Amino acid sequence: RLSEPEAIIASLAASTGSSASPVANRALAGLRVVVSAGPTYEDLDPVRYLGNRSSGKMGFAIADSARRRGAEVVLVAGPVHLATPPGVRRVDVRSAAQMHQAVFAAFPADIYIGAAAVADYTPRMPAANKIKKSNESLALDLVRTPDILSEVAAQAEGLKLVVGFAAETENVAGYARGKLVAKHLDLIVANRVGVADGGFESDQNAMTAYWQDGERTFTPGAKTRLADDLIDLIVERLDA
Ligand code: CTP
Numbered sequence: 001r002l003s004e005p006e007a008i009i010a011s012l013a014a015s016t017g018s019s020a021s022p023v024a025n026r027a028l029a030g031l032r033v034v035v036s037a038g039p040t041y042e043d044l045d046p047v048r049y050l051g052n053r054s055s056g057k058m059g060f061a062i063a064d065s066a067r068r069r070g071a072e073v074v075l076v077a078g079p080v081h082l083a084t085p086p087g088v089r090r091v092d093v094r095s096a097a098q099m100h101q102a103v104f105a106a107f108p109a110d111i112y113i114g115a116a117a118v119a120d121y122t123p124r125m126p127a128a129n130k131i132k133k134s135n136e137s138l139a140l141d142l143v144r145t146p147d148i149l150s151e152v153a154a155q156a157e158g159l160k161l162v163v164g165f166a167a168e169t170e171n172v173a174g175y176a177r178g179k180l181v182a183k184h185l186d187l188i189v190a191n192r193v194g195v196a197d198g199g200f201e202s203d204q205n206a207m208t209a210y211w212q213d214g215e216r217t218f219t220p221g222a223k224t225r226l227a228d229d230l231i232d233l234i235v236e237r238l239d240a
Contacts, residue, residue, distance in 0.1 A: 014067055014087030027235040029070030031160075032109040035063045036116035036148065038078030040096045044140070045127040052117050053200040056080035058165075059115035061227035063088045066111075069231055074106040078116055096122060096145035103148055107156050111234065113163040114149040117200070121145065153184040161238055166190040167200070176210050187211050187237055189230060209233055 003011075037059020041049040056077060063075040064085030073088045076099055084090045091106065093099045096119045103112070121142035131138075153162045164185045166176040169192065176190035191207045193200055206220035209230065218229045 010068070011086035014085075026070030028066055028111075028231070031071045031111060032074070033063075033066045033071040033111045033113065034074045034076065034103060034106045034109045035059055035066065035113045036076045036078075036099060036103060036118070037063065038080040038082075039117050040078045040099055040119045040145075041094050042096065042119045042122040042145075043094075043126045044123050045129065045131045047130055050119060050121075050123070050142075051079075052119065054078070054080075054117035055201050056082050056116075057203065058205060058223050058227065059113075060085060061224045062113055062115055062230060064224075065227040065231045066113075069235070071111075074109070076102045076106060076116070095119075096148070100146045100148050100151070103152065104156075108158045109156070110159065111161045111163070111238075112149075112152050112156065112159055113234075114152070115165050116148075117167065118148055119145055147183070149185070150183045161186045161234060163187045163189065163234065167193045169194045172208070173210070173215075176208070180210055180212070187234070211237060 038056030039052045039054040041051045043049045060075065060082050063073050067073045067085055067087045075084070075088050075090045077090055077092050078099065079094055091102045093102050099116060099118060122145050124141045124143045149164045152159070162185050164179060164183055166179050166188055168175045168190060172190045172192050176188050179185070180188040187209055189207050189209045191205055203223055204221060205223050205226050207226055208215060208217040216233060218226055
């Protein structure tokens with residue numbers, strides 16, 4: 001079936017960099033943006049993995065929004081089945097280690113937005129063959145994954161803005177501000193997970209962004225609109 005005319009125009013505008021885009025605001029023109037999105041899957045054996053409930057929708061919407069503002073966008077995506085936004089270069093990965101590698105391979109960039117829900121732990125040694133059941137209990141030996149966001153903030157040269165996400169179930173502002181400082185970020189976007197209609201699997205979200213001397217609570221709503229609001233804030237913070 002033929003796509004909607006608006007979608008065709010947006011796609012053509014994005015691929016040519018034309019200002020015929022329905023969103024004429026091209027505040028990110030000339031900048032390169034790397035966005036991570038989705039979950040990571042850490043393999044236990046050839047048939048099982050440790051994953052999380054991230055849908056990737058927020059990160060994909062952010063990549064789309066940044067592209068429509070004129071940026072060159074690389075989207076490093078964990079295992080999700082979402083359409084690639086028009087004009088965005090997508091790199092598919094599975095594990096935290098692969099995401100780490102793909103993110104650094106995408107640099108140099110001007111802006112990094114870490115929207116992925118990266119596993120904090122991975123099996124020390126994935127089993128080569130399917131783990132058979134034997135005892136009544138099974139303990140998994142897990143080791144820390146690299147903190148991609150912290151490493152980007154500490155190591156990547158030439159970055160103008162590093163943006164992290166914090167998914168919290170309680171004390172949202174406190175934990176988010178803690179991560180802003182600990183990970184040396186310019187901006188952190190916090191959302192409360194584990195509540196109805198918001199967070200990981202929903203199309204809707206409620207978010208607050210924090211930076212060193214300010215914060216902004218966005219009007220809750222569709223992740224696509226929130227992505228535009230976040231990109232607007234990023235443009236403001238670039239100029240600050
Ligand atoms: N992140 C990352 N690499 C990791 C873990 C997290 O880049 N190995 C990034 C995420 O993309 C997100 C931010 O760090 O932007 C926050 O992740 P989160 O898991 O909420 O925070 P943690 O620092 O891991 O702390 P905790 O799990 O204890 O809340």
